[in-house]
Amino acid sequence: xxxxxFLGNQLKEPSLTTLQVDPEALLSCRGRVGDFSLRYRDxxxxxxxxxxxxxxxxxxxxxxxxxxxxxxxxxxQIPEEGNLIFIQDYGQxxxxxxxxxxxxxxxxxxKGSSSRQVYYFYRSLRFTEGTDDxxxxxxxxxxxxxxxxxxxxxxxxxxxxxxxxxxxSMELEGQVLTAPLLSPSPHLEKLARILRLNPSxxxxxxxxxxxxxxxxxxRRGVYALGGARNPNSLGGFEEEACxxxxxxxxxxxxxxxxxxxxxxxxxxxxxxxxxxxxVCPHAALEENEEQDAMEVLQEACWGCNGCISxxxxxxxxxxxxxxxxxxxxxxxxxxxxxxxxxRKKLPKNIMDGFISREISCACSLxxxxxxxxxxxxADRVLILGCFEESxxxxxxxxxxQRIVDEVNETLKSLDLGExxxxxxxxxxxxxxxxxxxxxxxxxxxx
Amino acid sequence: MxxxxxxxGGIAGTTVAVELARAGNEVTLIExxxxxGGNILDYGCKAVDKCIKCNLCLVDETVLEAQNSEAIExxxxxxxxxxxxxxxxxxxTLETGGHLQEITDLxxxxxxxxxxxxxxxxxxxxxxxxxxxxxxxSQLEESMKNRMDHGESADILQLGYNPRSVAFIxxxxxxxxxxxxxxxxxxxxGYSYRMARVLKHFYPDLEVTIFFIDFQEAGYFLDIxxxxxxxxxxxxxxxxxxDVSAVDDRLRILYENQQEGQMEDLxxxxxxxxxxxxxxxxxxxWSMLFNLQQDRYGFLYPLLPEExxxxxxxxxxxxxxxxxxxxxxxxxxxxxxxxxxxxxxxESGGQGHV
Numbered sequence: 001x002x003x004x005x006f007l008g009n010q011l012k013e014p015s016l017t018t019l020q021v022d023p024e025a026l027l028s029c030r031g032r033v034g035d036f037s038l039r040y041r042d043x044x045x046x047x048x049x050x051x052x053x054x055x056x057x058x059x060x061x062x063x064x065x066x067x068x069x070x071x072x073x074x075x076x077q078i079p080e081e082g083n084l085i086f087i088q089d090y091g092q093x094x095x096x097x098x099x100x101x102x103x104x105x106x107x108x109x110x111k112g113s114s115s116r117q118v119y120y121f122y123r124s125l126r127f128t129e130g131t132d133d134x135x136x137x138x139x140x141x142x143x144x145x146x147x148x149x150x151x152x153x154x155x156x157x158x159x160x161x162x163x164x165x166x167x168x169s170m171e172l173e174g175q176v177l178t179a180p181l182l183s184p185s186p187h188l189e190k191l192a193r194i195l196r197l198n199p200s201x202x203x204x205x206x207x208x209x210x211x212x213x214x215x216x217x218x219r220r221g222v223y224a225l226g227g228a229r230n231p232n233s234l235g236g237f238e239e240e241a242c243x244x245x246x247x248x249x250x251x252x253x254x255x256x257x258x259x260x261x262x263x264x265x266x267x268x269x270x271x272x273x274x275x276x277x278x279v280c281p282h283a284a285l286e287e288n289e290e291q292d293a294m295e296v297l298q299e300a301c302w303g304c305n306g307c308i309s310x311x312x313x314x315x316x317x318x319x320x321x322x323x324x325x326x327x328x329x330x331x332x333x334x335x336x337x338x339x340x341x342x343r344k345k346l347p348k349n350i351m352d353g354f355i356s357r358e359i360s361c362a363c364s365l366x367x368x369x370x371x372x373x374x375x376x377x378a379d380r381v382l383i384l385g386c387f388e389e390s391x392x393x394x395x396x397x398x399x400x401q402r403i404v405d406e407v408n409e410t411l412k413s414l415d416l417g418e419x420x421x422x423x424x425x426x427x428x429x430x431x432x433x434x435x436x437x438x439x440x441x442x443x444x445x446x
Numbered sequence: 447m448x449x450x451x452x453x454x455g456g457i458a459g460t461t462v463a464v465e466l467a468r469a470g471n472e473v474t475l476i477e478x479x480x481x482x483g484g485n486i487l488d489y490g491c492k493a494v495d496k497c498i499k500c501n502l503c504l505v506d507e508t509v510l511e512a513q514n515s516e517a518i519e520x521x522x523x524x525x526x527x528x529x530x531x532x533x534x535x536x537x538x539t540l541e542t543g544g545h546l547q548e549i550t551d552l553x554x555x556x557x558x559x560x561x562x563x564x565x566x567x568x569x570x571x572x573x574x575x576x577x578x579x580x581x582x583x584s585q586l587e588e589s590m591k592n593r594m595d596h597g598e599s600a601d602i603l604q605l606g607y608n609p610r611s612v613a614f615i616x617x618x619x620x621x622x623x624x625x626x627x628x629x630x631x632x633x634x635x636g637y638s639y640r641m642a643r644v645l646k647h648f649y650p651d652l653e654v655t656i657f658f659i660d661f662q663e664a665g666y667f668l669d670i671x672x673x674x675x676x677x678x679x680x681x682x683x684x685x686x687x688x689d690v691s692a693v694d695d696r697l698r699i700l701y702e703n704q705q706e707g708q709m710e711d712l713x714x715x716x717x718x719x720x721x722x723x724x725x726x727x728x729x730x731x732w733s734m735l736f737n738l739q740q741d742r743y744g745f746l747y748p749l750l751p752e753e754x755x756x757x758x759x760x761x762x763x764x765x766x767x768x769x770x771x772x773x774x775x776x777x778x779x780x781x782x783x784x785x786x787x788x789x790x791x792x793e794s795g796g797q798g799h800v
Contacts (some may be wrong), residue, residue, distance in 0.1 A: 125660045127630055132621075136628075147684075149705050165707070210499050213770045243774055246781040254469070341506055387497030428506035429491040 003252055004245075005038055005051040007191060008058035008228065013245050016252070019049060023058065023187035029194050030286060032300035033221025034255045052255075053221045053248045056191055056205055060227035062180035065089045066155060071180040072102055078109050081116065083174030085161055087153070088122040090179065096128035097237070098179050103134045105177070110141040118143045119172060121153055121163070185227050195222055196283040198394060204230050210390045215244045218394050219283040220258070220300050221251065259303030262319040267293035269315035276307035276316060281363075281394040304393035305364035331373075332356040332382045332438075333365070337392045339384035341428035346435055353442060361393045362386070362400025362423070370407050370421055380420045382441050384434070387425045397425065422446060447471055448553040450783070451538055453526055456484025457505050457769060458761025459558035460512040461776030462783075467517035469784055474549055475512060476524040476540060482509050484560055486769075489587055492640040494647035500640055501769040508773075521547075529555070529735050533756035554756040554783055557732060557746070558776070561723040561762040564619030578605070579697055580690070580717045583637060590644070603649075609716040611653035612645060613699055614638040617686055619722025620766075621659060627722055629743055632766040634720035635661050641718070642680045655681040655712060657701065683712070690717060723766040732763075741765075753786040 003016035010020035025041040031050075039048045064071045066089050078084070086106050088094055102120070110118040120143050127135070139145065146163060154162040161172045184203040192199040197217050198207045205224035206212055215223045223244045224230075226237055265276075265285075270293035276285045277294065284300035285307060287293075296307070296316070308316045332354045334340050340358050343350065355378075359365070362385035373381050383404060388397040404423040412418050422441075426434055440446050448471045452463045455477030463475045481487070486509075492500040512518055521542060528539035536552040565582045581589075589604045603609070616638060620631040635658065642654045656675075675682055688709075689700040699712045725744030732738060736757045738746045745765045752758045760779040761772045 127660055132628065132630055147704070165705075168707075208499070210497065210501055210504055213501070213504075214774050239774075243778055246778060246785075249785070250781055338503065341510065344510065387493050389497035389499055390493075390503055425493070427491045427493055427497070427503040429486075429489075429502045430493070432490070 002049060002051040004053050004055055004248055005036070005049065007054060007056045008185075008187070009226070011055070011057065011241055011245065016245065016248060019051070021049075023056070023185075023191055026191070026194055029054070029196075032284065032286075032297035033251060034299055036221065052252055053223065054195070055223045055225055055244060055248075056188075056195070056228040057225040058185040058187060058228045060180075060182040061185055062182050065178035065181050066176070069155070069176045069178045072105050072177040073180055076105070076177065078105055078112075078177075079175055080113065083117045083172070084109050084119070085172060085174045085176045086118070086120045086179075087155070087176060088120075088125075088179040089153075090123055090181075094122075094124065094126050094179060095182060096126045096131065098182070099126045100128060100131045100134065102179055103131060103138055106143045107134060107138040107141055110138065110143045117174070119174065120145045121148055121161075122146075123148060123150065182227070188228060191228070195219060197222065197224075198281065200230070204228065206230055207394060208389055209394060211392050215240050215247075218281050220302070223247070255299060257298045257301065259301060261303065261321065262298055263296040263301055263303075263305075263308065263316060264319045265294045265296060266315045266317070267291045269313045270294050271313045271315075273312060275310050275312060279306050279310045279363075281306065281396075302393060304361035304396060305359075306361060306393060306396070306399070309364045309366045331378050331380065332384065332441075333359050335362055335383075335385045335396075335426075336360055338386040338390070338426045338428055338430075339434060342426055342431040342434045345431040350435060350438060354438070359383075361391070361396040362403075363393055363396035365400055365403045367403055367407055370403070374411075374420060380422070380441075380444075382446075383421070383423045384426050384437075385423060387427060390427055449551055450474070450554045450556065451476060451536075451549055451552050452556040452558060454484070454558035454560055454761075454763075455479075455482035455509075455512070455520070455522075456558065456560045456761065457486060457508075457772045458560065458763075458776045458779075459484070459556070460505070460508045461773050462556050462558060462758075462760050462780045463518050464508050464511050464515065465777055465780035466783065467512075467515045469780075471517065471784075473518045475518050475520045476526065476538075477520065477522050478525055480522055482512055482520065482522070485563075488584060490590065492644055494644055498640050498643060500636075501773070504773060505769065526735070533754070536756065554758060554786070555736070556758045556760055556779060556783065557736060557738075557763055558760040559726050559728055559732070559763050561766065562726050564625075564722040564724055567724060577692060577697075579609075579692075579715055580719065582719055583634070583641070583721050586641065586718050603645075603716075605716070607715070609652065609714070611655070611714045612642075612716040612718065613697075613712060613714040614642060614654075614656045614718045614720065615687060616656065616658040616720050617722070618719045619724065621722075625722070627724060627743060629766065631720075631722040632771075633723065633768045636768060638718070638720055639675070642675075643678055646678050646680060650679075653681070653714075654679070655683060655714070657683050657685055657687050657699075659684075659686055723762060726763065729763070753782070756786070758783055 002019045004018045006020050007023045010018060021040050027039040029036060029038050031037045034052050036051045036054055039046060066087055086102055088102055106118050106120050148165060152164050155176060159173055163170050188203055188205055192205055197205050197219055199205055200207050205228045206217055215225055215229060217224055225240060225244060282300055282302045284297050285294050288295035334356060336358050370381055385397055385400045391397045401423050404421050407421050408419055411420055424437060450466055450471055451474045452459050453476045455475055460482060463473045467473045486505050489502060491502055492498050523542055525541045526538060527541050531537045534553055536555055538549045540547045616634055619625055620627045620629060638656055645652055646654055684704055685701045687699045687701045691698050696713045696715050697717055703710045729740055729744050729746050733740050737749055739749050740746055746759055746763050758779050760776050
């Protein structure tokens with residue numbers, strides 16, 4: 001049993017037991033935080049190891065920013081003699097650490113030799129902690145900085161460059177080093193599949209979501225670092241590595257479930273259709289082979305209830321929770337991650353005239369429940385959920401909207417009215433918006 | 447179980463307090479204002495048709511938890527007057543509502559008193575302070591706090607007039623030697639970018655221009671990029687304006703078009719000044735009271751290892767930080783405090799290899 005298995009580069013941490021596994025050799029990952037079970041190939045044999053947490057820590061892929069020229073990356077040896085020309089040819093903003101790396105290299109080159117000139121051409125600079133000082137020092141050490149607009153810098157042959165700007169033009173000789181263009185490691189696709197993570201649009205392991213800062217993923221106990229996370233790591237790698245290792249140390253010290261209520265699969269009802277396995281955004285369900293049924297891994301569960309509402313066999317339930325009493329005329333459903341917090345900041349009478357219910361996530365909505373509310377004399381139903389990027393359960397917003405759309409479509413096709421169900425997005429600081437929203441919903445103006 | 451006092455009830459302070467309380471410690475949270483929250487109380491969610499990750503929502507729950515947790519005693523309107531004792535048995539003297547009060551037997555103290563806004567400094571008055579068309583970012587925020595868009599034609603700006611064109615000036619109050627703030631404040635780029643997008647969402651016809659020096663990496667998840675600004679119809683000009691004057695009923699902003707190498711004008715009827723973060727006025731006093739060092743700008747850093755002294759610093763008392771980094775810093779401080787005395791974690795952090 002290890003504390004951390006690093007997929008990719010290993011970090012040294014004396015108080016944690018660590019192991020490195022090549023992402024290419026990874027075969028499967030089962031289990032949950034505190035008890036992951038990893039199978040991988042090692043010298044032609046299949047090995048299995050257990051670990052508390054997993055960290056995907058990979059390098060970025062990179063190619064030259066300007067075709068045909070060497071890039072400056074951490075391993076690049078800077079020539080000791082001759083003029084140097086750094087070119088940061090990013091149309092958009094460069095990732096801050098590339099910027100920092102370029103400045104550090106330029107500074108070291110300028111300091112290392114007094115007989116050479118170091119030029120730094122850029123279209124935009126991006127700064128992060130400490131970069132200001134390096135920039136300042138580089139200027140003092142004699143690095144000449146030039147900003148250029150797209151197309152205004154010509155590098156016609158290796159070592160020869162023409163620069164034009166505002167009537168100034170110059171020609172320079174020197175060795176050109178360009179800033180690298182980054183892309184996700186090719187291993188990430190496979191890792192995302194095996195670790196059951198939802199990758200970002202660009203293919204990095206971390207989805208764009210406010211709850212996942214800085215290195216968390218949707219699966220508890222799995223972290224994305226460096227080139228596995230995102231090209232724009234703010235605080236730099238070291239800060240994020242420390243944060244991650246300290247999180248793992250805290251888990252090692254005391255691993256508690258995230259939610260109090262337990263979810264349970266009834267093994268007599270479960271038909272092993274794997275719907276919950278596919279639906280769960282946190283990879284908290286797995287097949288229990290002994291019982292021939294799915295099983296909720298409590299430590300991995302974030303409590304969204306998505307599995308409960310999606311299970312076609314109605315096999316999953318919250319332990320000890322009694323069948324919810326149907327409230328006639330229910331009108332407002334509020335997500336506990338946004339609307340419920342916002343409502344707490346409003347006067348108590350704000351819900352007067354409404355019958356409301358708290359839900360764990362918009363992904364826990366069930367069509368039949370909404371029909372039941374509408375049948376029970378509610379004229380219309382308002383669902384207050386979260387914005388996509390701030391949905392704690394990653395996909396709840398999309399799922400909620402889809403269910404609402406489907407219900408409205410069905411009602412319309414049966415001539416039972418239009419737009420009777422509405423999905424609105426809120427965040428916890430939006431209590432003023434919530435107040436107005438409720439006011440207008442009450443008056444039928446939405 | 448340890449007894450810990452956290453000074454400052456903003457993002458960093460509440461995050462540390464909640465983490466420590468969850469780990470079973472007895473925490474006293476001291477806030478000088480009437481309520482917890484600090485700077486976030488003045489800001490509103492920036493979501494438009496989608497979330498643009500201002501991270502404000504992450505703080506709300508923490509503040510509520512700090513308020514309601516049984517393990518956290520919250521003292522509002524409390525001012526720290528004195529510190530006596532040694533690590534493991536510190537004694538803080540507080541003044542609350544004219545009365546002095548002592549908190550004894552403290553194992554550790556966390557200082558999280560945050561920053562000062564540029565507009566709160568006396569020297570920070572803009573030249574056009576009398577012109578109501580030149581406003582601070584926080585004033586824009588205030589005028590937009592009750593914004594709402596659900597199909598209604600929103601009167602969001604609530605300025606008393608409807609501007610046709612808005613300009614933002616970045617690096618105001620930071621990256622300036624005259625203002626003794628050569629550093630970058632780290633939050634304003636992201637703030638103006640989000641605000642510009644909010645304005646563009648509610649007023650599609652509004653002309654929005656952002657003057658900037660360098661765009662900063664402004665948040666764990668904010669990926670400002672020029673293409674996106676272009677698509678949103680937001681103009682960006684790489685220059686800190688040279689002069690602002692009132693001409694007829696509009697503001698004229700003089701700047702250098704660096705591409706062409708010449709001076710140009712931009713007319714606007716609303717000018718929003720970003721607000722740099724500055725060290726708190728209390729920092730000097732803290733440095734003496736808690737044996738800390740001020741850096742050349744006035745932010746604090748510890749003289750001795752925090753694990754030894756039991757005095758920890760969290761959040762923007764150490765230097766400018768945005769919401770996401772403040773939260774992660776708060777958590778890190780809490781973990782470090784819990785593990786104080788044990789071997790330091792992560793001696794060799796490896797490298798973010800490219």
